[in-house]
Amino acid sequence: xxxxxxxxxxxxxxxxxxxxxxxxxxxxxxxxxxxxxxxxxxxxxxxxxxxxxxxxxxxxxxxxxxxxxxxxxxxxxxxxxxxxxxxxxxxxxxxxxxxxxxxxxxxxxxx
Amino acid sequence: xxxxxxxxxxxxxxxxxxxxxxxxxxxxxxxxxxxxxxxxxxxxxxxxxxxxxxxxxxxxxxxxxxxxxxxxxxxxxxxxxxxxxxxxxxxxxxxxxxxxxxxxxxxxxxxx
Numbered sequence: 541x542x543x544x545x546x547x548x549x550x551x552x553x554x555x556x557x558x559x560x561x562x563x564x565x566x567x568x569x570x571x572x573x574x575x576x577x578x579x580x581x582x583x584x585x586x587x588x589x590x591x592x593x594x595x596x597x598x599x600x601x602x603x604x605x606x607x608x609x610x611x612x613x614x615x616x617x618x619x620x621x622x623x624x625x626x627x628x629x630x631x632x633x634x635x636x637x638x639x640x641x642x643x644x645x646x647x648x649x650x651x
Numbered sequence: 652x653x654x655x656x657x658x659x660x661x662x663x664x665x666x667x668x669x670x671x672x673x674x675x676x677x678x679x680x681x682x683x684x685x686x687x688x689x690x691x692x693x694x695x696x697x698x699x700x701x702x703x704x705x706x707x708x709x710x711x712x713x714x715x716x717x718x719x720x721x722x723x724x725x726x727x728x729x730x731x732x733x734x735x736x737x738x739x740x741x742x743x744x745x746x747x748x749x750x751x752x753x754x755x756x757x758x759x760x761x762x763x
């Protein structure tokens with residue numbers, strides 16, 4: 541069973557920030573939250589991951605709530621090339637790399 | 652530094668046939684995982700290989716089998732193909748003590 545819940549789709553204007561939410565209310569203390577995106581049936585591309593603290597890299601920022609039950613991926617200045625399906629994933633079991641993917645959020649960036 | 656590579660890119664088979672898909676992990680990675688992605692769905696975990704052994708397996712029948720070689724590359728074999736096996740097959744690699752998997756471009760399998 542998927543352990544994350546995401547909206548099915550979202551639109552964002554080009555140049556604006558895209559905020560993609562994810563609910564992971566059953567997350568346990570040592571589980572990381574990962575974000576990947578998949579552009580038109582290519583392989584999923586790693587974006588960012590985090591455990592407790594907010595994280596930022598060259599692609600995005602990840603905001604995790606204090607209770608860790610939800611998180612938000614922020615693309616600060618969305619471009620048309622950011623149009624993709626975005627997956628929020630919780631690593632299923634400690635010490636393994638089994639990812640459980642949900643259906644993701646289809647983000648469409650509008651010109 | 653080459654990323655994860657997969658071959659072939661596309662493949663067409665008929666029902667009942669057998670297929671072998673190949674994956675070369677990212678340099679420095681020793682763990683390979685395979686996923687199946689049906690159209691419109693998220694990827695589903697098939698199994699994971701480390702040190703040439705299957706370490707974890709998802710909810711897939713025994714028709715799906717794999718192998719990992721001493722150079723860490725891996726094969727996915729599917730026997731007695733069904734129409735429902737048509738999907739994008741993704742390989743992901745990682746270093747066991749790390750936290751991030753990196754995916755290849757996938758192999759698109761069509762079963763007629």
